Amino acid sequence: MSVAGTVAAVDLGASSGRVMLGRVGPNELSVHPVARFANNPVRTIDGLHWDILDLHRNVLAGLRAAVREAPTLRSVAVDSWAVDYALLSGTRMIANPYHYRDERTADGVRATHALVPPEQLYARNGLQLLPFNTLYQLAADRLAGALEPADSMLLIPDLITYWLTGRQVAERTNASTTGLLDQATGDWDADLITRLGLPRTLFAELVDPGSTVGPLLAGVADEIGAPARLEVVAVGSHDTASAVVAVPMTSPDCAYISSGTWSLVGVELDQPVLSEASRLANFTNEGGVDGRVRFLRNVMGLWLLSESLRTWERAGTPSDLPALLAAAAQVPGPVPVFDVDDPRFLAPGDMPARIAELCAERGLPVPRTPVEVVRWIVESLAAAYARALQQAGELSGQAIRTVHVVGGGSQNALLCQLTADRTGLPVLAGPVEATAIGNVLIQARSQGLVSGSLENLRSLVARTFTPVRYDARVVERTT
Structure with missing residues (x-):
């Protein structure tokens, strides 16, 4: 290993997003932004939502800029904040994802704890009690009937990755923030999911950081000017998981x-x-x-x-x-x-x-x-x-x-x-850009x-x- 290479990190934060180019070799590491953009939530009559389509548009524009600057780009990966998700029916997103600061989750907390007491939950998932954890949001959606038309659920970075590759997966570090992974096995807790009345079919195949999710879809590759063989890699897609790497x-x-x-x-x-x-x-x-x-x-x-x-x-x-x-x-x-x-x-x-x-x-x-x-x-x-x-x-x-x-x-x-x-x-x-650096490093390791x-x-x-x-x-x- 003596040749450095360049990868692109899509890093979506709760207030802004960025696409960063990282150049990495055995004794070389540098990152710089090629695109920065705001991430502004939108309040509608039914609550506070992420403007995920605007985020995706900015991601594509940022990747287009990355490819222009680095035509020999080796791979792409996405990280974001945790817990929030989109519900899908087939390939169609049912609605814009709710923002974790939306007030709807209180009923979900009560409904969840009525089925599984907090001390039992902690023994299984080891998670801090936060009212917006994914399992509480899903409980709120279950009570509202929102899960009925859904056949899959993707956390935010997995959703963007799906739109880039056409493959639905759940990256494990971010999946661990849902409250629905078994601490003992690292897999989806099927028993807990059943006890909470959630459809098992919602939950995608788990993949580890460093795994190759797949190449870009042909339409995406054409839109950003990249070769269709450009790989999308799973990293620590929870932004803190990537930050801790760096x-x-x-x-x-x-x-x-x-x-x-x-x-x-x-x-x-x-x-x-x-x-x-x-x-x-x-x-x-x-x-x-x-x-x-x-x-x-x-x-x-x-x-x-x-x-x-x-x-x-x-x-x-x-x-x-x-x-x-x-x-x-x-x-x-x-x-x-x-x-x-x-x-x-x-x-x-x-x-x-x-x-x-x-x-x-x-x-x-x-x-x-x-x-x-x-x-x-x-x-x-x-x-x-x-x-x-x-x-x-x-x-x-x-x-x-x-x-x-x-x-x-x-x-x-x-x-x-x-x-x-x-x-x-x-x-x-x-470093200030620790999340992007961690994202870049796991990609670089996967690319040798x-x-x-x-x-x-x-x-x-x-x-x-x-x-x-x-x-x-x-x-x-x-x-």
Whole structure:
């Protein structure tokens, strides 16, 4: 293996998407975007939906740009956020997928727990209880009669992959977020699916990261100007699974924070942790690449900041986040901390007002200015990260001596510094595009451009991307 090659990563986030070109060889790794586009949900009379057709159009345009720039492209792969799906009848999508922030799932949670108690669910699937997990969404669809015309269900990256190749599969890391995989076998839990009254036919064949799904459909290849033989590969199609591949961990005593719209805070293990203590702490065991387990907690992330900015913009006072963060860093301590995972923060809306409401209820100082709102949010996120990391170490028995922050939050110097302060541990920030890099690396390995274990791939990341280091300071705080 001495020749580098180029692959294309389609990386769809909850607020934006991108198509990235990655060039990889045994001692070479680089990525750059060829297309970026917004991912804006649409609210209709029946709820909040993803505009999946617009996303697909942008994916095709991005792949067209990728092929123009790299005519010898070796493969393509898709990753996205988890849990959401489309229902299909034959080849036809029945309706636009619901957004996980839609309010319809409460009845699905109650109906599911009436059939299988939460402690039994956790013993089988090891998932954190989140009201939008796929099994709860499917329960809501069952109650509404929406499953009756459906004969298949595809998670978002599997749906895009199907439209590219004509083959329906379920990539295993993302399937692990549905709550319907058996932790013991890694396969669909047929007994649980039956107990929940879901049609077994909905669930596609499982494939592992690194598998070739198939070549592009002739029509797709023609539209993007690619050879029909261009392969589409399964990677860690849950974006966090790909991001964790690219965390430059060079020792086993590291934790990671994949910091974006959501913050995924945890450690990588060989076996799940299915204890009652883990369930009560609301930790999740999600599938990782190469059979690893991502033992983590979902923490409300940069959504709190982005939704606050949208609120101020709607009110006619657009704000500049870098300037707000710089000013927020100067707010004197101690700074109050609120619960960033309060359910009131899940849906879109007036985030500063909700934060003020929660602070008033808890007897905390109420933020009065945008600068104070930003500082309260960042301080509270750092405190949530520190709690989750402490619990991850205690519940898993894994020592944590270094924290890696990847994704968009790695560029937030205030957040990284406060995380170091609150954990008392060094924080290494970067790479920013970890999800795309992980996607690219698994493709590259499947194409023979690199080889070896995840540790070998991470060593290549560590040699290529220099992190920014933040060391803990002694500071005064309220909690």
